[in-house]
Amino acid sequence: MVYSYTQISQYLRCPRSYRYRYLDGWREKETRAAMAFGRSFETALGAYFRGEDCGAALFTEWGAYRDAPFEYKKGDTWDRLVHQGVHLLQRFVQDDRVRIRDPRTNLQIKILQTLPGGSEFVSYLDAIGNVDGVRCLIDWKTTASRYPQDPEGLLALDPQLICYSWISGISEVALVVFVRKHAPEIQYLRASISEEQRREFGRLVETTINQIETGHFDSHSGIRFPQNGCVSCSHLGLCLHNEQLIAANLIRKAGASDLDWLDELVD
Ligand code: SF4
DSSP states (O other): OEEEHHHHHHHHHOHHHHIIIIISOEEEOSOBHHHHHHHHHHHHHHHHHTTSOHHHHHHHHHHTTTTOOOBOOTTOOHHHHHHHHHHHHHHHHHHOOEEOSSHHHHEEEEEEEEOTTSOEEEEEEEEEEEETTEEEEEEEEEESSOOOOOSTTGGGGOHHHHHHHHHHOOOEEEEEEEEOSSSOEEEEEEEEOOHHHHHHHHHHHHHHHHHHHTTOOOOOOOOBTTBOGGGGOTTHHHHHTOHHHHHHHEEEOTTGGGGHHHHHHHO
């Protein structure tokens, strides 16, 4: 088996949801515009670091989705997203705070690690480069809202960054957040992940895989007013036996776990 951060976090969120997705093959339909836009934007960033026209790359990539039947949130449209994307790219170029040496090898880096039990763990790091002169692993995020920065040190608890630090052995991490709003904003956030955090994450991976491989898939919805994880869970229709919800949100594919690396690319 090849595991990834997406799989581990989905299991920890709700083992039942993991079973639906990875064993039974129920995948979420690609209806979220923000997700496809995020992928297009990251391709444009890659073009920028290779010295190519990043605006043209964004138009080409996002252009492929012009007539896609996406759900747009909060008044978003295809045009509005592309304008926000272009402004963010311009701001990013002006800021000039991120440097990637040799972008052909330091962007979308695949790391495969063999685990003690013989399974493998795969990660795709967005980039390794310098942020404000400090070498770190970098994760890009495109989002409609700012990443919370208070209290100080919060970023060092981000499980995805801890995972990437664990698999790469790099302690310095950065999140570059492209906030899509009227006045574009980019957050350049850095944190250090400790050796103890990496060791702890390694143990978490081991115990989680052990639970998966021994067939523990009890539901763990975490429902507690006002946070109800089930409401945003794509598998809600399966738990409620609601055919309408299933048809709206899911598509069933055999061998779904083989496609897991796709999720990893957009995380
Ligand atoms: S709807 Fe709730 S209980 Fe069902 S899989 Fe999703 S999170 Fe788990």
